[in-house]
Amino acid sequence: MIEAEQFDVLIAGGGLVGAALAVVLGRHPLAQNLRIAVVETKPFKADLRGELFDPKVIALAEASRKLLEAAGIWDDALASSACPYRRMVVRDSAGTGCVEFDSSEVHRADLGHIVENSALLAPMHRAIETMANTQFVYQGIADVQRSGEAGDLILTLADGRTLSAPLVVAADGANSLVRERCGFALRSWDYGHSAIVATIRCQQPHGFSARQWFMDSGPLAFLPLRTQDQDCHHVSIVWSQEHDEAQRLMALDDGEFCRELTFASESALGDVKSISRRFVFPLRQRHAVDYVQPGVVLVGDAAHTIHPLAGQGVNLGFADVATLVEELARAVERGLPHWHLSALQRYQRQRKPANLAMMGAMEGFKRLFASRQPLLRMVRNDGMGLFNRLAPLKNQLVRKAMGF
Ligand SMILES: Cc1cc2nc3c(=O)[nH]c(=O)nc-3n(C[C@H](O)[C@H](O)[C@H](O)COP(=O)(O)OP(=O)(O)OC[C@H]3O[C@@H](n4cnc5c(N)ncnc54)[C@H](O)[C@@H]3O)c2cc1C
Numbered sequence: 001m002i003e004a005e006q007f008d009v010l011i012a013g014g015g016l017v018g019a020a021l022a023v024v025l026g027r028h029p030l031a032q033n034l035r036i037a038v039v040e041t042k043p044f045k046a047d048l049r050g051e052l053f054d055p056k057v058i059a060l061a062e063a064s065r066k067l068l069e070a071a072g073i074w075d076d077a078l079a080s081s082a083c084p085y086r087r088m089v090v091r092d093s094a095g096t097g098c099v100e101f102d103s104s105e106v107h108r109a110d111l112g113h114i115v116e117n118s119a120l121l122a123p124m125h126r127a128i129e130t131m132a133n134t135q136f137v138y139q140g141i142a143d144v145q146r147s148g149e150a151g152d153l154i155l156t157l158a159d160g161r162t163l164s165a166p167l168v169v170a171a172d173g174a175n176s177l178v179r180e181r182c183g184f185a186l187r188s189w190d191y192g193h194s195a196i197v198a199t200i201r202c203q204q205p206h207g208f209s210a211r212q213w214f215m216d217s218g219p220l221a222f223l224p225l226r227t228q229d230q231d232c233h234h235v236s237i238v239w240s241q242e243h244d245e246a247q248r249l250m251a252l253d254d255g256e257f258c259r260e261l262t263f264a265s266e267s268a269l270g271d272v273k274s275i276s277r278r279f280v281f282p283l284r285q286r287h288a289v290d291y292v293q294p295g296v297v298l299v300g301d302a303a304h305t306i307h308p309l310a311g312q313g314v315n316l317g318f319a320d321v322a323t324l325v326e327e328l329a330r331a332v333e334r335g336l337p338h339w340h341l342s343a344l345q346r347y348q349r350q351r352k353p354a355n356l357a358m359m360g361a362m363e364g365f366k367r368l369f370a371s372r373q374p375l376l377r378m379v380r381n382d383g384m385g386l387f388n389r390l391a392p393l394k395n396q397l398v399r400k401a402m403g404f
Pocket residue numbers: 012013014015016017018039040041057058059060139140141142171172173174176177195197238281299300301302308310311312313314315316317
């Protein structure tokens with residue numbers, strides 16, 4: 001029998017989803033007596049390498065923003081560093097098809113906000129450091145075992161310490177060690193794309209619009225950013241391309257890359273003037289067959305990773321957080337322990353179909369725009385024009401993307 005330090009909830013991973021869970025759960029009135037620990041490899045430190053913006057940003061949906069606001073994370077400082085987007089323009093690069101979404105059509109001030117990952121993580125980590133019932137344990141998880149046949153999970157850390165809890169939440173990302181060691185089955189396939197991310201400065205201001213072009217070889221997204229002094233010429237790019245094309249683009253010098261980007265974006269913001277350091281990520285879809293086992297639950301990228309073309313990855317993770325906390329609290333209200341299997345199963349029943357539907361839609365989009373068949377291209381082009389004129393259908397899609 002291993003002697004382990006005991007907690008009520010262990011959260012493996014303090015990334016965007018694990019940290020959000022720690023704050024939302026830790027601040028819930030019914031969780032005040034729980035002892036919660038977040039196990040993360042090392043303390044958070046923004047690694048901007050001299051760049052003005054974090055190259056990793058997310059398009060935060062309104063439902064996610066509201067969750068963060070209710071948890072006290074979305075404050076004035078975060079709001080002033082985030083960039084609202086009020087319009088989204090989606091174009092078919094192989095034709096004239098175009099769909100435009102405007103926040104006024106759904107009676108909202110914004111469609112969402114573009115937020116740098118580090119700007120979002122920093123206040124979450126600061127909040128956790130001040131919470132009486134929640135603490136960080138900075139150490140990598142090296143192994144995961146069960147104490148006995150159906151006992152609690154025990155996390156063995158890289159320094160040899162062991163931690164145990166009746167509920168372990170795996171928020172340790174796409175390559176989750178907890179998921180793997182607990183034997184969760186995973187469906188996974190290569191999207192055939194790599195995503196290039198960087199920050200660019202354009203000749204013209206972005207006008208608080210997000211833009212996306214669908215090409216045969218993959219989508220290109222322009223996500224608006226703003227500096228503290230309200231300079232609106234910076235844009236974060238996510239350029240997903242087939243692997244060979246992504247390698248070719250990465251090998252270009254900055255000037256050549258900016259010229260290709262100006263061309264691919266149809267000079268929508270004039271010339272691309274300059275670019276930060278570029279990063280490239282291979283894209284894989286992953287989906288766990290089950291999200292729960294007795295005493296263990298998967299959230300965020302540990303449960304599902306999705307193509308970034310609609311900027312939904314972390315938004316699905318935040319929706320996981322909202323549902324999981326709701327179900328744990330409901331169990332406690334009913335006099336059950338917070339880790340009761342019925343609570344975890346209720347979480348799975350709600351989140352799995354919702355995540356699957358979004359993953360299916362992204363796969364459909366990717367395939368539709370990857371097609372080089374002339375007939376399909378024509379139908380796609382005409383279909384986009386028609387869809388753009390169908391206000392009720394369009395508004396329904398916008399509300400879905402906003403997380404409502
Ligand atoms: C190019 C690109 C663009 C994207 N754009 C968007 C977007 O616009 N909108 C959006 O919603 N999503 C977007 N996403 C997806 C989004 O980044 C992810 O969904 C999100 O980061 C997942 O958060 P997470 O906390 O689940 O996992 P992660 O961010 O991977 O966090 C996992 C954490 O666990 C820790 N960890 C891992 N293993 C261990 C271990 N053994 N021991 C201790 N700690 C461990 C890690 O250090 C890390 O902090 C994009 C993704 C990519 C690749």
